[in-house]
Amino acid sequence: MSYRLYVRPLPPFADPDTTPDAQLYNWVLLDAGGDSQARGAGDRKEDIEQTLVQNDLENVLLVGLLPGEEALFCTADIPAKQSRFVYQALPYAVEEQIAQDIESVHLAMGNRTEHGFRVAAVDHKRMAEWVAMFSGWEHLKLEAIYPDAGLLPVTEGGWSICIDGETAMLASDQGEWLSVQARNLAMFAQTLALPPSDEVVAEVAVTVYGTEQEFEHQQADLAELRSSGRLVVREERLELMPLELLAHAHHHHLCQPINLCQGEYSIRSRKSGALNPWKPLIAVASVWFVIQIGVEVGMGLYHQQKADQTREEAMALYRQAFPDDSRTHAGNVRRVVEGQLRQLQSDGPDAGFIALMKYTGEQYSTIPDTGSVVFNSVNYSSNRGELVVDVRADSYNKLSTLRNGLTSQGLTAEIGSVVNESDGARGRLTVSGG
Template sequence: MSYRLYVRPLAPFADPDQNPEVQLYSWVLHDASGDAQAHGSADTRDAIEQTLAQNSLDKVLLIGLVPGDEAAFCLADIPAKQSRFIQQALPYAVEEQIAQDIETVHLALGRHAADGYLVAAIDLNQMQRWQTLFSGWLHARLDAIYPDASLLPAPESGWMMCLDGEFVMMQSQRGEWLRMQADNLPLFAMTMAAPSSEEVIAEIPVQLYGLESDIENQQPLISELSGASGRVSVQQKPLEFSVLEFLAWSHHQHLCHPVNLCQGAFSIKVSGASPLKPWRPLIAVASLWFVIQLGLEVGLGVYHQQQADDLQAQAMAIYRQAFPSDQRTHAGNVRRVIEGQLRVAGSQGLDVDFITLMKFTGDQYGRLPGSGAVTFNSINYSRNRGELVVDIRADSYDRLSRLRNGLANQGLQAQIGSVVNESNGARGRLTVSGG
């Protein structure tokens, strides 16, 4: 089961290089289903690590939340689609939106929205300190760092706000996040409610979350927020759990689209033993054996094919010496031809006489499918030439050809001459000899 540990450092922030042990955190531990299994409001790192150890948890995904006002929201209108070109153009696309030298700022790229790419900009040195603060925890490994305000649920219209002690976190419908002193809410409301020259004046919905105590303490400011311009409609929603648990719930439910600051030079390199690491030597040996076996099989196949080709060439050379005039026999049918010739020679002795030729011709005639469609008109035999000449008629030339091929497969010389195609079939002269 995959656990997530949401950690949010509390002010004042300790120097992670000098005395990180004095830093206090609010935190919440979620299981894979999003249920909070443990939480704390002001604990040290050691106390959180001990909680993980007591619950036998290891390799928990740590998600660090930093103050939203430390990571500025920017929009980058970049027409390119390939990641390499987007990263190259990113500094130039947001340079005018940042109040400090672009070379001292770390830029993290988010999702592509209707107005462009969401971008988070944070000071390089500050990002280094945050990454150091959240790295190297026992039983947990850093998975992401987000501006806390960017984890608020994205509203369909207007603004989403959450009171957080003396501060207020905000997120607009286009994904812009802010974090400011709650005392500045009335002034921000006047800026938010001021319409542009082309905008029709309409009511701006605001969903305001917070603990009941915070909402009660900030009622004067909330009243000023809703009455500053008459355009802001505030809907108050008390929280039944802490602000951090609200942000963690929103993130688990995918209600927000935060920008992970761990990119580029601050990307997380996951270290740890692969589950296949103990098997790597065995996998290497098995792979080597497979390659050797495959090469051996291929080599033997090539060798045996060459041997077969050599034997076929030798057999055909010997056959050509014995039967130089036979051009129809090849390596594929030489065995069948020789067996037929041997059967003929065994049946007739030294000569192939009339009886033998008639026997083979009649045998092949009986093997023809639909032999009744083939008729012998006349039969002549020449002892001097050792030939049997049959004047034959069939319903198609195909039957004549099958009869000839059957005799040839028996080792006899068979030819069809004087073929005449007629309307009702074909007739010709079949000449059969012992070869």
């Protein structure tokens, strides 16, 4: 079963930065059917949370109510229908109705009426304080924040008034709300009795809610309301605190309140805001990950290209030595050569091209920085039993090392036609059996 907790802070309001624990609240807990299960008056936040713990309630929805005078009601006549254009035009549509810089005001939009969109305007700083007050409660999840007067049940064709101590909350059937001092209620009688200029209304219905004590205390003001001549006043006596009237009206959809948790204060935005401190780190990690993937892909492509190039060079050398072999290709050349080497392993150093290539390759692999030694061409004379390699190195010493290594294997190796160049030495290496 889902529960909803309505919380209304009591004045004087505690400083949210210095003494947040000193704030007191009236509250009422409703179950899914709208029945009151628990209530409290003048309790601290910890007391309310403890009550939920004692009743084993978790994930209760929290509805915060702020004083009606904190949120200014206004209307926005915007012809656009798409939400994006409506929100773009909203500040300009209500700017003249607000007595402060529009940039410093948070705007929350309600439903659309024949007079335009209903809008609530709250000072940004104050809105941030209210959000902070109703956030972070244990076992509770903030669902909405409303102006308290906006939750009064609607009186068809007129006004609803709720007397709450020294304050009177008012709401019209057009969705307008305001809070005034109860002692000034009579002053609003003439305003309430005045119909719009384009309408002819004989009577204006007014429903007044309050406890027996409130009616007795405000008897003179209520008498003045009745004596206005055009107001039809109906009294509804409350047995409990006004907060329960507001909660009942909201649960049963008897009102049209504007949820102030919109835009940057929306519940969804604030949920995602928990990641805000980590966003720079996440951004850096994401960039690093993309760069790393790019490097890995680039290196993979580079090595693949080099492997293809090496295979092509190997096949070119093989074709030079065996131009009539059409069955060998890059995929099986290694297996073919290895098979030939195994077959000729026992023939000695003068076995022919395969053996000479094997020993030359082995000595080439022992040279430090093999990339600095390049075989430009390989030729083999079967009549002379000689392998002739046109070789280039960054120094003559590496050519000499290659020759000496072959000689140590019992082969005859000579370097001829040596040409010293600015970037190395080039010569012809002749290898034959011992």
